[in-house]
Amino acid sequence: MPRYERPIATVDAALFTLVDGGLTLALTRREREPYKGQLALFGGYVHTDEDEDTAATARRILREKGGIALSYLEQLYTFSGKVRDPRGWSLSVAYYALVRPHELQSGDARQIELIPIGKVPALPFDHNRIVELALARLRGKASYSSLPAFLLPPTFTLSQLQDVYERVLGHALDKSSFRRKIESQGVITPVEQMVRGGRHRPAQLYRLSDRHLAEFDRLISTA
Amino acid sequence: MPRYERPIATVDAALFTLVDGGLTLALTRREREPYKGQLALFGGYVHTDEDEDTAATARRILREKGGIALSYLEQLYTFSGKVRDPRGWSLSVAYYALVRPHELQSGDARQIELIPIGKVPALPFDHNRIVELALARLRGKASYSSLPAFLLPPTFTLSQLQDVYERVLGHALDKSSFRRKIESQGVITPVEQMVRGGRHRPAQLYRLSDRHLAEFDRLISTA
Known part of the structure; x- marks a missing residue:
C-alpha cells in the first residue's frame, strides 16, 4: 500500500x-x-x-x-x-x-x-x-434539449414552455424562432383540451412528445 | 475526522x-x-x-x-x-x-x-x-469542433482534413456536405502555397482559421 x-x-x-x-x-x-x-x-x-x-x-x-x-x-x-x-x-x-x-x-x-x-x-x-x-x-444542456420542460405540469401552453426555457437560460428568447425550433424538433404534441383565458381566445395545450420523453430518459441516464 | x-x-x-x-x-x-x-x-x-x-x-x-x-x-x-x-x-x-x-x-x-x-x-x-x-x-466533441484538425500538420488539403475527421469519428463522411459544413463554419483559411500532386492538378492548401485556433484554446481550457 x-x-x-x-x-x-x-x-x-x-x-x-x-x-x-x-x-x-x-x-x-x-x-x-x-x-x-x-x-x-x-x-x-x-x-x-x-x-x-x-x-x-x-x-x-x-x-x-x-x-x-x-x-x-x-x-x-x-x-x-x-x-x-x-x-x-x-x-x-x-x-x-x-x-x-x-x-x-x-x-x-x-x-x-x-x-x-x-x-x-x-x-x-x-x-x-x-x-x-x-x-x-x-x-x-437546456439549450439543446427538452430538459426545462420537465419543470412544467404534464400539459402546458407554448407561452408557459417559452417562459420556463427563458428562466432556466436566464435570457429572453424570440417568440417566433423559439416556436419554430420547438415545432421543427417535434418536442411537443398538441392535446385536445383547451384553456379558457378570460377574455382571450383559449390557448392550445401541449404535452411533451413520446420521442422527447424517451430523449429525456437517455439524457438523464448517460454518464 | x-x-x-x-x-x-x-x-x-x-x-x-x-x-x-x-x-x-x-x-x-x-x-x-x-x-x-x-x-x-x-x-x-x-x-x-x-x-x-x-x-x-x-x-x-x-x-x-x-x-x-x-x-x-x-x-x-x-x-x-x-x-x-x-x-x-x-x-x-x-x-x-x-x-x-x-x-x-x-x-x-x-x-x-x-x-x-x-x-x-x-x-x-x-x-x-x-x-x-x-x-x-x-x-x-470532434463532431462539432475543429479538434481533429489538430492532428494535421499546419497546412493541409481538404482531403486530408476529411480523412482525419473520418478516422477520429470512425465512419465515412459525405464529401460535399463535409466541405459545406467546414466552409460555412469558417474553420479553415486558404493559404497561398499549392501542392503539386503528380499528374493531378495542384490541391489547394488550408490552415485553421484564427477564430478556430481560438475556439480550440477555449475548448481545451474549459473544465
Missing part, C-alpha cells in the same frame, strides 16, 4: 429549481467546522462502509441533511487539490440536478435555503466555482 | 492518437499487482505530498510511467465504488486526450503499447468502461 496519505474524499451537490421569478439554488447551513453556520452546497464525506459509489453518497447526503429524495443526479466534475479544503488535500466529486419545486418542498424546510442564482453569496471551499460550472452545464 | 476509511484515490488516463489506419489507444503493462503484467490504461495513485491536483497527478503518471509530456488532458468522469478495485473502495478520476502521434513517439517506447480502438482487449478494473466513455466523449 502507498506510503502517502489518502486524500479527503467528499461529494457536493448543486440543486437547481424554479421559484417565482427564476432559477434558484438550494443551499444549507453547515452544521460543523470548517465554516460552521455558513451557507454552502449540500456536501459531505464518502462513507466507504455504506455508500455503493459517489452517486449513492450524493443521494445519502441529500436525504440525511435535507430530507430530499432524488433518484438521479448528474455528475459534474471532480474538484481537487491541496488548498481547496482547510482540512488537507481533498477531492470533491460534484453533482448537479434540475429538480421540480415539489421535490425540494417535500424536504426538510429548516435545512434548505433557496437562493436566486443572481444572489448567491460567497460560499466556503470552491463552492462558487462548482455553482458556476453547474450553471454553465445546465444551461448548455 | 471521520470514523470510516478514506477511499483509495487514483487517476487513469486514456490517450488517443492516429496511427496508420485509424484511431489508436495508448496502453501500458502494469508493473505491480493487482493485474501485474496486464495491459491497462496509464494510471496510479494520487500523491498528496507532491500533486497539486488530480490533473497534475495525471501528468506526473504519464511522465513517470510512459515518458510522455502532456500539458493538457481533459477530465472525463470519476468512477467509484466498492467493487471496481480488488484493493478496496476506490475512486478514479479519469482523464482523456487526443494527442499528436509525435507526443507518444517521444515517450518511452518500451512502456507504451498502441492498440487500434477496434482491438482493445479486456482490461483490468473498469478500464474498458473508461475507454468506452472517453471514445464517446471524444467523438461527440
Whole structure:
C-alpha cells in the first residue's frame, strides 16, 4: 500500500429549481467546522462502509441533511487539490440536478435555503466555482434539449414552455424562432383540451412528445 | 475526522492518437499487482505530498510511467465504488486526450503499447468502461469542433482534413456536405502555397482559421 496519505474524499451537490421569478439554488447551513453556520452546497464525506459509489453518497447526503429524495443526479466534475479544503488535500466529486419545486418542498424546510442564482453569496471551499460550472452545464444542456420542460405540469401552453426555457437560460428568447425550433424538433404534441383565458381566445395545450420523453430518459441516464 | 476509511484515490488516463489506419489507444503493462503484467490504461495513485491536483497527478503518471509530456488532458468522469478495485473502495478520476502521434513517439517506447480502438482487449478494473466513455466523449466533441484538425500538420488539403475527421469519428463522411459544413463554419483559411500532386492538378492548401485556433484554446481550457 502507498506510503502517502489518502486524500479527503467528499461529494457536493448543486440543486437547481424554479421559484417565482427564476432559477434558484438550494443551499444549507453547515452544521460543523470548517465554516460552521455558513451557507454552502449540500456536501459531505464518502462513507466507504455504506455508500455503493459517489452517486449513492450524493443521494445519502441529500436525504440525511435535507430530507430530499432524488433518484438521479448528474455528475459534474471532480474538484481537487491541496488548498481547496482547510482540512488537507481533498477531492470533491460534484453533482448537479434540475429538480421540480415539489421535490425540494417535500424536504426538510429548516435545512434548505433557496437562493436566486443572481444572489448567491460567497460560499466556503470552491463552492462558487462548482455553482458556476453547474450553471454553465445546465444551461448548455437546456439549450439543446427538452430538459426545462420537465419543470412544467404534464400539459402546458407554448407561452408557459417559452417562459420556463427563458428562466432556466436566464435570457429572453424570440417568440417566433423559439416556436419554430420547438415545432421543427417535434418536442411537443398538441392535446385536445383547451384553456379558457378570460377574455382571450383559449390557448392550445401541449404535452411533451413520446420521442422527447424517451430523449429525456437517455439524457438523464448517460454518464 | 471521520470514523470510516478514506477511499483509495487514483487517476487513469486514456490517450488517443492516429496511427496508420485509424484511431489508436495508448496502453501500458502494469508493473505491480493487482493485474501485474496486464495491459491497462496509464494510471496510479494520487500523491498528496507532491500533486497539486488530480490533473497534475495525471501528468506526473504519464511522465513517470510512459515518458510522455502532456500539458493538457481533459477530465472525463470519476468512477467509484466498492467493487471496481480488488484493493478496496476506490475512486478514479479519469482523464482523456487526443494527442499528436509525435507526443507518444517521444515517450518511452518500451512502456507504451498502441492498440487500434477496434482491438482493445479486456482490461483490468473498469478500464474498458473508461475507454468506452472517453471514445464517446471524444467523438461527440470532434463532431462539432475543429479538434481533429489538430492532428494535421499546419497546412493541409481538404482531403486530408476529411480523412482525419473520418478516422477520429470512425465512419465515412459525405464529401460535399463535409466541405459545406467546414466552409460555412469558417474553420479553415486558404493559404497561398499549392501542392503539386503528380499528374493531378495542384490541391489547394488550408490552415485553421484564427477564430478556430481560438475556439480550440477555449475548448481545451474549459473544465
